[in-house]
Amino acid sequence: MKLLLFAVAFFVLSQVQAQPSGVAACAQCHGTEGQAKGVPPLAGQPRLYLVRQLDAYAEGRRHHEVMTPIAKGLTPQQRAQLAEYFAQLAVSAADAKAKSDEVPARGRMLATHGDNDLRVPACANCHGPSGVGREPNPYLAGLHAKYLAEALQAWKDGRRDTDPSRSMDVIAKNLSDTDVNAAAAYYAAQEKPAPKAKTPAKKKPAPSTKPGAGTKAPSGVGAEGGAATSGGAQGPGGNAPAPADGKN
């Protein structure tokens, strides 16, 4: 019976994939489009990032008085479906421009270069230029400064455990409170990422209409004995023979 119910639930969910159950709960704060004012945006954040956060709230690796009980009340399947739902929502054009506060130079430095003495790599290395995000790492651009600072502070204090590479744990600990606020202020002042373009339909390459017309390129031949006729080597020069070249 239980199994049957589950099957029915799954059937229903898959039918209304555009809005899985639980969206209503999220929407109360985050909005149905996942980008209500005053709360962190969910729209367009990487699916893997979102599901990791929900799992972390449910498993006690991240804490929030509202989010923790909600995540605990969701099944792992629901968490995955909600993550998928909000990940595919576009950042609305109207909301794309964040107000341009004064950007602290220190924040910009941390974001784009990091700090050699503190051994902090640039935030951009993983979060993309201007914090537009890079799968599976979330975008930071246009998020509220207070939220970003609290996130860093949570890592700094060891209250948050959501990064499998453990990079954020180490990096946040290397930052002073002033640095945390500077980095947060920088990203709060950046423009949210542009709405994701719909994946264009795959264009079929036009068939070659004039076979043999014009000069025919020579077939790839090795430049020396032992050179590949297959190309594709990784060394400079492209047609170098050995894939071993990739290493140096």
Next chain:
Amino acid sequence: MRSHITERYGKSFTPPELTFQDWGVSAADLEPHYDRFEYLFGISGKAGNLRGKKIAGGNVFEDPRAREYPNPPQKEPYGSARFRKAAESLGYHAYPQPSANMSRPYTNPEGLQLHTCTFCGFCERFGCEHFAKGSPQTALLPVLFKQSGYELRTQCQVLRINFDKAARRATSATYVDAQGREFEQPAQLVIVALYALSNVHMLLVSGVGRPYDAQSGQGVVGRNYCYQTTSGVQVFYDESVNINPFMRSGSNGTMLSDFSSDHFDHGKLGFVGGAYIGEIMTHGRPIEFHPVPPGTPAWGSEWKKAVARHYNHTSSLNVHGSSVASRANYLDLDPTYKDAWGLPLLRMTFDFPDNDLRMSAYCTERAVEIANAMGAKQVVGDPRKGPYNATVYQSTHNTGGTVMGTDPATSVVNRYLQSWDLPNVFVIGASCFPQNASYNPTGTVGALAYWAADAIVRRYLKSPGPLV
């Protein structure tokens, strides 16, 4: 190597023109120094032999190590996983290639912190701005800069080592700075630690050690110059197999040592040496990486179409072969051409010994068999063939020329990398390798550097003079 080959296959097995020889140090001598180097640079890897106990999933052919690598292996890319499964189905012993890319946050014994590698695909020819690669500027220099007495003089070119022949002592080094001013820096101890080829050049232009003469076979500086006998196998998949070549780090992949060194019977094969074989790809940078099958035009729209078709659906296997020393391969000073300071250029005389071409043919064939087991649509193997051509990039693994050993007649430095002629000169680098044993040289260069430094600090400084 010489003793081992002679013991296993007999004296007449090796042709007289091959001059490979023993190192003068054992794996056990170097183990603590390999260990120290690996912990300094935070090497990611998996041990295959811990204190004599073989461990599946590591390199079971390696010499015993006292403890695990400082960090676990990096994540295995998809193409490498296909290689591992294929290799294991053929009974081989695949293992993750050790790598100086961090697999997790790491603080080295010098107290320097490194971060987890992000697989950005811009590693092996680049500095790491992410503190994710063990290299001097991330793992050592910040500590040295804080040390009193340490000074780094940049943009200087050392022209020669000056010495007192009668006293058998180096006395100073002459260098020019960026403004062209010449200085003489007095020295109690000179450590030559340039690139392998430059080490040889420095000794030759300074007149330290007897230059090698290929006609007579006498002399040592420039002798036993070796290279790397590389070849490759392309594994072309159909479009359902996405290997994402751009998601790679500097030495990311899976390899096997079943066909390197003397891990297989050479008795009937007629060559010495071997190759490690691996699916080790370091990037998918499109200007450098554009695999296309044979018969594809070399340029034009058909070529572009083929690149787009195969870019994400091709694995490359490395066949990273050894290079044995041969009488005819050597380095000396060029009789004609000079550099900006009027010093003769270094001249390289090299071709692949027949031994190495036979090795490449055999090992590439084995790699093709593995490739066929990887579910490829098409496999193309290209064993190395002569003659050597410097215009096509193959490797920067140049070795030899100031080789280490136990006999001053066949080596430039003793087993502590100390010059036989001038005991206050030490030479460090791959130029000290008596031959190239197929693996990438850096680990051994680092281990030998610690081995020599240990001898200098513990013994030489207390009583300066020959250590052997």
